[in-house]
Amino acid sequence: MQISRLGAVLGLFSYFGLATAQTYTSCDPLDKTCPADTALGKSASYDFTSGSSSAFEATGTPTYSDDGVAFTVAKEGDAPLIQSKWYIMFGRVEYVIKAAPGTGIVSSAVLQSDDLDEIDLEWLGGNDNEVQSNYFGKGETTPDNRGATHSVANCHDEFHTYTVDWTSEQLVWQIDGKTVRVLTPETANANQYPQTPMVVKVGIWAGGDPNNAQGTIDWAGGETNYSAGPYTMYMKSLEVTDYSTGSSYSYSNKSGLWESITSDGGKINGNIGADTISSQSAPTITATVSIPIPWPGTHRETSSYVTPDVWPWVTGTGAAAYTGTWSYSGSGQIQPPSAASVIFLPVYISLLAVCAGFIIPLRL
Ligand SMILES: *[C@@H]1O[C@H](CO)[C@@H](O)[C@H](O)[C@H]1NC(C)=O
Ligand SMILES: *[C@@H]1O[C@H](CO)[C@@H](O)[C@H](O)[C@H]1NC(C)=O
Numbered sequence: 001m002q003i004s005r006l007g008a009v010l011g012l013f014s015y016f017g018l019a020t021a022q023t024y025t026s027c028d029p030l031d032k033t034c035p036a037d038t039a040l041g042k043s044a045s046y047d048f049t050s051g052s053s054s055a056f057e058a059t060g061t062p063t064y065s066d067d068g069v070a071f072t073v074a075k076e077g078d079a080p081l082i083q084s085k086w087y088i089m090f091g092r093v094e095y096v097i098k099a100a101p102g103t104g105i106v107s108s109a110v111l112q113s114d115d116l117d118e119i120d121l122e123w124l125g126g127n128d129n130e131v132q133s134n135y136f137g138k139g140e141t142t143p144d145n146r147g148a149t150h151s152v153a154n155c156h157d158e159f160h161t162y163t164v165d166w167t168s169e170q171l172v173w174q175i176d177g178k179t180v181r182v183l184t185p186e187t188a189n190a191n192q193y194p195q196t197p198m199v200v201k202v203g204i205w206a207g208g209d210p211n212n213a214q215g216t217i218d219w220a221g222g223e224t225n226y227s228a229g230p231y232t233m234y235m236k237s238l239e240v241t242d243y244s245t246g247s248s249y250s251y252s253n254k255s256g257l258w259e260s261i262t263s264d265g266g267k268i269n270g271n272i273g274a275d276t277i278s279s280q281s282a283p284t285i286t287a288t289v290s291i292p293i294p295w296p297g298t299h300r301e302t303s304s305y306v307t308p309d310v311w312p313w314v315t316g317t318g319a320a321a322y323t324g325t326w327s328y329s330g331s332g333q334i335q336p337p338s339a340a341s342v343i344f345l346p347v348y349i350s351l352l353a354v355c356a357g358f359i360i361p362l363r364l
Helices: 001-021 214-219 338-361
Strands: 043-047 056-059 063-065 067-073 083-084 091-098 104-112 118-124 129-135 147-151 160-166 171-177 178-183 200-205 229-243 247-253 263-264
Touching: 067 091, 067 200, 091 104, 091 118, 091 200, 104 229, 118 160, 129 171, 129 178, 147 178, 171 229
Parallel strands: none
Antiparallel strands: 043 229, 056 083, 063 067, 067 229, 083 200, 091 160, 091 229, 104 118, 104 200, 118 129, 129 147, 160 171, 171 178, 247 263
16 A cells, blocks of 8 residues: 555656656746847837738637637637737737637736746636736746736626736736736745746637646636637737837846846837836735636647646646646647546556555565
8 A cells, every 4th residue: 555655656756757857938048048039129019900910920720800819719629829929028018808708718918938927917708807917937836826806897898908017117917097906026926026028929728628627627717618609809909019129139147137138239128218107006906816827828839838747736636637738739729638648647657556566565
């Protein structure tokens, strides 16, 4: 009994070792020297009601109409998204979004850097009156106290303007021009204030997919019923101001500090000014939320990015529930974990347990 438990522990240990050895981004600048990030370096406006923009790269099949770019979950594994080909180094991003309905469906608008700093907005399909804000620094996931919820009426039925204004001194989230949250380097978790060049990613996924861990399904509001879909999120427009200038941004060392970011041909904070939101006092956060996974939705992206196999911090789950990597098939859709990979872990553990059961008594 004890021996097979040891076997299981050993099995799990090697499994976790395997999983955590994977890289999270194609090149983590805190680990090694990476290619420079292409800079936006100016202001830009994207009107998706007139079609797609070559400044974005799509995963899956977003479509375009008078409502802008549409992201649809029609079946298991659908997770379309668009991602900017440029980065901003501090700035202001204004999304005009109508979130998707549907239990377990997650609409996301995320800023994300190569070392996994993140500034998020997420809407759950089961709640027509709420948006969640969240942030991460260097992919750190603890303490799990960073999510907040904010009221917004009819967010599935109406377009609203969601703004993120991000400087080295404050990060402001606004809904329809009204500040709902302010984060500063002092109020953020230690060393987790977002401060490296970010891309914009907007898309949809099914947090309520029955293959997901129970903790994820619970956070997403329950299991998604694909037959009651399809479920669609829309983004009409995006306005962006990069507060820095130049053609590319680089990490001059592995600190992940904003002071270490350099610009080629421009200046960090060289464009900060006119439309930067002035210093804000923080409104009281009335509701916080424990968001169980650090890389939901839009993080599950293309071949360049391997989602960690195991999220041990997800509550109420065995590792087996999460064994599959959501892989990019190349045909445009992000696929859920295969049944084979879900079966694999228990088999692997059992084998190890059996081996340990044989080997350990022999050596005693
Ligand atoms: C899923 O949706 C379909 C279509 O609306 C409905 O007939 C079915 O009862 C739903 N299933 C569950 C489990 O709610
Ligand atoms: C990285 O660069 C920044 C800015 O020059 C500096 O403040 C910091 O000490 C450096 N960190 C390391 C580990 O070299």
